[in-house]
Amino acid sequence: MEKALSIQDLQKSYGQKKALQGVTFSVKKGACFGLLGPNGAGKSTTMKILTGIVGADHGRIEILEMDATKKGRELRQRVGYVPQSITLYEKLSAYDNLKFFGEMYGIRGKLLQQRIREVLIQIGLQDRGKDAVETFSGGMKRRVNIAAALLHKPEILILDEPTVGIDPQSRNHIFDMIRILKKEGVTIIYSTHYMEEVEVLCDDIAIIDHGKIIAQGNLQELLTEYSQRAVYVEAPTLKEAPTSLPGAIRTYAQGDGWMIETERLQETMLYFLQSDTSEDIKRLEIVRPSLEHVFLSLTGTQLRD
């Protein structure tokens, strides 16, 4: 399949801090690609290098079959970037903010007016275009920020943690927008530390930790390779990690209970139901594997830490 983008051995340090230590991945044209990792893993640095805001110390970046370090100007016309921090003029209306960004992309006159109307509809704020951005919620501001990156109809849209600190309604709206853009053939690159988001949105996923890609593939591949089904048990008297369980691969604390990754689900369930603590059990359930388990199995730490 045709690639929209590929990066190879990207390295970047800020002083002594190694932010990226050889990041390599590629993204298929038309896919939604998720870059998942905890805070400080190197997601924003990767995104900023992709968009030419920050230079890499080493590595190769090819976007739409062009060397991104040489064709930055041309690529800016074909790539949209939504930074992590909201960059809008609070006193200006949504419309005037978008006019400003549109002009930066070289769009003018009637075409710009038309594009602003279209993107306001896309973000569901067509009735609020004339209102000052300072009257908007965080989620609405974020949607305007996304609209600004869509004005020039990019072939690739890069979003850096677009749902941090926003209301569920805006989050759902952003998800719906991404799905529609994807259907229209736009390639999406989406960074987040919320595993649920990549699980529902992304075709392909790369997990980044301490500046390194530690796993990549589609969701099913990652789950099959790195995670097991598990039993979750919660009982106030179960203060120590249960040991000697049939088929247990790994046991760890989660919430107020224990997660037991096991090859023998039924036997593990039965074990608790027949044990002395059975009367005391508050929750006993089979848990489907998730990217949380994948991350834990790769790093020994929880993504939510």
Ligand SMILES: Nc1ncnc2c1ncn2[C@@H]1O[C@H](COP(=O)(O)OP(=O)(O)OP(=O)(O)O)[C@@H](O)[C@H]1O
């Ligand atoms: N301008 C900078 N100067 C110094 N260190 C930086 C700078 N930008 C990032 N870093 C450091 O580089 C590492 C990677 O940061 P980056 O912002 O890329 O991570 P991230 O995965 O996007 O995390 P977050 O969600 O917290 O933004 C972190 O340790 C961060 O503190």
